[in-house]
Amino acid sequence: MHEMTVCLSLLKQAEEVARAHAARSVERIVVILGPLSGVEPLLLDGAFSIARKGTIAENADLVCEAGTIRVRCRACGSEGPGSLSSLACTACSSPDTTVTAGRELILKRLELGLPDEDTEAI
Ligand SMILES: [Zn+2]
Incomplete structure (x- = not known):
């Protein structure tokens, strides 16, 4: 299942960032999902709700933002720009084009739960 592999990779990245910031949790993971990435947001969401169990992102929300082609x-x-229905050149209409954006799945932003300073001082 492709989406599960994607989730595990996202969670690994999130854990590394959280550890680097001494966070106690990951609250939100925002990803940019290219329309040509082959990843279905709904399937990704479903896989994430399983994959996050027992990780630092156990209670995190996964937010998918659509990328552009x-x-x-x-x-x-x-x-x-291209679209799902046409990847032809908008200047000369040639179909001989290379996709430069739209296949990516990028970890855009993480919201971390940082230790409460008051609690930490005790
Ligand atoms: Zn052209």
């Missing part, structure tokens, strides 16, 4: 034309060299 961009293509670079091999014929005229221009770069422009």
Whole structure:
């Protein structure tokens, strides 16, 4: 299951960042999901609710933000937006393009639960 692999990788990154900041929990994980990443947000959410158990992100929310598609034309060299229905060049209409953005799944932001300073002072 592709989404589970993605979740485990996200959780690993989140744990590393949380540890670096001495956080006691991860509250929210925001990811940018490219439309061509092949990852279904609903499946990702389902996998995340299983994968997060027992981790520092056990109570974290997973928020998926849609990424954009961009293509670079091999014929005229221009770069422009693409869509799920068309990856052709917007400048010259050539279908010979390279996708430069849209396949990614990026960890955009983490919200960490940091230790309460008052509690820590005791
Ligand atoms: Zn072109």
